[in-house]
Amino acid sequence: MKDLTPKEVVAELDRYIVGQESAKKSVAIAMRNRWRRQQLSDEMREEIVPNNIILIGTTGVGKTEIARRLANLANAPFIKVEASKFTEVGYVGRDVESIIRDLMDISVSIVERKKEGEVALEAEDLANERLLDILFPGNGSGDSHEGKSDLAERQKRTREKLRVKLLDGKFEDRVVEVDVADETMPMMQVFGPIGLEEMGMNLQDIFGSSIPKKRSRRRTTVSEARRILAVEEASKLIDHEEVLRDAKSRIENSGIVFLDEIDKIVGNSSGTGPDVSREGVQRDILPIVEGSNVITKYGIVKTDHVLFIAAGAFHVSKPSDMIPELQGRFPIRVEMDTLTTDDFIQILTHPKTALIKQYAALLETEGVKLKFTKSAVRAVAEIATEVNDATENIGARRLHTVMTTLLEDILFEKSGEEPEKISITKEMVNSKLREIVKDHDLSRYIL
Numbered sequence: 001m002k003d004l005t006p007k008e009v010v011a012e013l014d015r016y017i018v019g020q021e022s023a024k025k026s027v028a029i030a031m032r033n034r035w036r037r038q039q040l041s042d043e044m045r046e047e048i049v050p051n052n053i054i055l056i057g058t059t060g061v062g063k064t065e066i067a068r069r070l071a072n073l074a075n076a077p078f079i080k081v082e083a084s085k086f087t088e089v090g091y092v093g094r095d096v097e098s099i100i101r102d103l104m105d106i107s108v109s110i111v112e113r114k115k116e117g118e119v120a121l122e123a124e125d126l127a128n129e130r131l132l133d134i135l136f137p138g139n140g141s142g143d144s145h146e147g148k149s150d151l152a153e154r155q156k157r158t159r160e161k162l163r164v165k166l167l168d169g170k171f172e173d174r175v176v177e178v179d180v181a182d183e184t185m186p187m188m189q190v191f192g193p194i195g196l197e198e199m200g201m202n203l204q205d206i207f208g209s210s211i212p213k214k215r216s217r218r219r220t221t222v223s224e225a226r227r228i229l230a231v232e233e234a235s236k237l238i239d240h241e242e243v244l245r246d247a248k249s250r251i252e253n254s255g256i257v258f259l260d261e262i263d264k265i266v267g268n269s270s271g272t273g274p275d276v277s278r279e280g281v282q283r284d285i286l287p288i289v290e291g292s293n294v295i296t297k298y299g300i301v302k303t304d305h306v307l308f309i310a311a312g313a314f315h316v317s318k319p320s321d322m323i324p325e326l327q328g329r330f331p332i333r334v335e336m337d338t339l340t341t342d343d344f345i346q347i348l349t350h351p352k353t354a355l356i357k358q359y360a361a362l363l364e365t366e367g368v369k370l371k372f373t374k375s376a377v378r379a380v381a382e383i384a385t386e387v388n389d390a391t392e393n394i395g396a397r398r399l400h401t402v403m404t405t406l407l408e409d410i411l412f413e414k415s416g417e418e419p420e421k422i423s424i425t426k427e428m429v430n431s432k433l434r435e436i437v438k439d440h441d442l443s444r445y446i447l
């Protein structure tokens with residue numbers, strides 16, 4: 001994957017997210033700035049801090065959705081966490097440093113996957129050689145002693161023929177026995193200062209490969225054995241030190257943390273009772289956002305240049321209720337737009353996996369071709385807006401409830417008896433939903 005320009009990022013996000021132009025722009029710029037920073041001299045690079053972002057908007061307007069799509073795009077280690085899951089150090093629950101530890105796990109596995117891909121062909125060759133050894137012992141790679149060179153020569157030719165057959169897939173279903181390292185290593189707990197055991201440190205990590213892994217014998221088919229052996233060979237070919245260095249540098253230079261539900265750790269101003277611990281979480285987050293060293297089982301990770309994107313509805317509290325230090329560390333604030341009826345129409349129809357396309361696909365499995373007329377789509381969007389206005393505004397989530405109610409009967413009745421076409425019209429939408437919309441108490445429960 002290459003590094004996308006801000007315009008390309010926005011274009012990609014456009015495929016899934018309707019509206020929210022300023023939010024898309026901000027995240028696109030932030031992402032590109034990481035790349036730009038990478039191009040600079042060391043001195044300059046150290047000085048440039050990421051411009052952390054807060055996305056502010058009521059529920060269901062696409063905050064989490066932007067994060068989800070960004071995660072797919074970002075050629076960078078990315079983690080999304082709910083701020084409300086964390087508790088102050090010393091309390092029961094997760095401490096904020098675990099975010100960085102998890103991010104390191106993610107980064108390591110990204111780099112491992114990449115390296116495995118690079119050595120895949122070589123690993124498969126080696127696995128095939130080992131399969132030949134297992135399938136035809138004795139036709140080994142021939143320690144050709146002098147005088148026996150004739151025999152060695154013959155064995156070499158036989159092996160060559162067998163290799164061709166093996167590669168041809170002639171032995172795939174034969175059952176062989178392979179010696180494999182157990183994938184689950186014995187976990188040994190280290191009791192140490194607070195947090196160590198929580199970090200999931202085990203002796204294997206500390207002493208690395210100096211502890212021999214337990215091996216066991218498995219009977220399996222050639223094709224499965226090849227897969228197992230290739231994984232093992234790949235692991236031997238990979239320089240694990242380099243993986244860790246690479247994974248660490250990816251986080252330190254381009255890691256992204258998405259802190260969802262940040263408003264849940266912001267108490268409203270009064271500042272007594274449970275707020276104290278929320279404020280504690282905010283204080284715990286500070287050093288990580290600011291830049292600190294976090295101990296992970298792979299070594300120390302610096303967070304100075306990790307980009308933080310926070311998001312929150314801020315219904316009850318306001319961003320200004322956050323402790324001032326934290327506010328200052330999120331210099332960019334983006335207000336998400338409230339979604340309009342026209343946005344809803346777009347959300348229903350436009351994204352690659354838009355809601356209407358989802359239902360059409362579901363019903364397609366029953367042989368039903370589901371269509372919506374233009375005016376029917378508009379009617380659904382209008383009803384969603386009306387209900388949002390009359391009861392709670394839950395943004396685009398309202399479309400889900402409206403659609404399930406609308407399609408309930410069809411989803412219940414159709415079960416592939418015979419192929420048919422169903423076209424949903426405006427009249428059908430209204431007759432199914434109007435009564436419910438009119439009655440606010442009823443729509444509160446149903447829509």
Ligand SMILES: Nc1ncnc2c1ncn2[C@@H]1O[C@H](COP(=O)(O)OP(=O)(O)OP(=O)(O)O)[C@@H](O)[C@H]1O
Nearest residue numbers: 016017018059060061062063064065313347396397
């Ligand atoms: N702008 C949008 N474009 C496309 N789909 C959207 C948009 N906004 C919301 N949705 C749809 O609505 C659903 C909820 O959106 P999302 O999870 O992003 O809400 P949120 O802003 O994170 O809300 P909350 O504050 O409750 O977490 C998603 O499934 C998404 O498909």
Ligand SMILES: [Mg+2]
Nearest residue numbers: 063064065260
């Ligand atoms: Mg959300």
